[in-house]
Amino acid sequence: MLAETICSAVSAAGLGIAAITAYRRRFLAAARITAYSLVPLGLVLTGAVEWLVDTAFSPTAWVGFGLLGGAWLLFMTTRAVERRRVGAGKEPKAAKGAQRDAIAPAPAPSRDAAARPAPKSAGTGDDFSDIEAILKKHGI
Known part of the structure; x- marks a missing residue:
């Protein structure tokens, strides 16, 4: 009984706040507050609050x-x-076979790739060389 009374009071307070918000011409916020304040009242009327109280104790x-x-x-x-x-590598044989079949072969290089110089590898110490090449290409 106490839980139902508290939920009803929370709903009434929420509806009051929504009315004040609507008076200030913030109708979207007032509608949202109204929706939130109707939830406890709906829970009381469906009997969910009574069930929750009985379950909690x-x-x-x-x-x-x-x-x-x-x-x-x-x-x-x-x-x-x-x-x-x-x-750790102790996967079943079926999973290893499926993983091996999932790997696609690498595509053949295009003719344009042969004309371009090969980019520097990441192991040379200059990690930003690829980025610099792209920026220079676009004139940045």
Whole structure:
């Protein structure tokens, strides 16, 4: 009963704030505040607040939430262990074959690539040489 009263009071206060906001000619904000303030009242009228209060004070519900949390923890732990095993190279044969088939052959170089000079490799110490070449090409 107390939760329903609190939700109704919050809705009434929200509607009052929405009315003041609409008086200031901020109608979009007033409509948004009205929508937010009607949510607690809707929850009261549907019975969701009563259900939540009954669930919050029920030891059986808390045991159920604990079991759900334990199941989620076990699930996440097994996934983490499975990923660690796959990352260490112990993946199944089917996965290795599928990965090998997924790699496409490199395309043949075009005629324009033969005319251009080869770019410097990243190991030469000048990491920005490719960027500088692009900027010079565009006159920047």
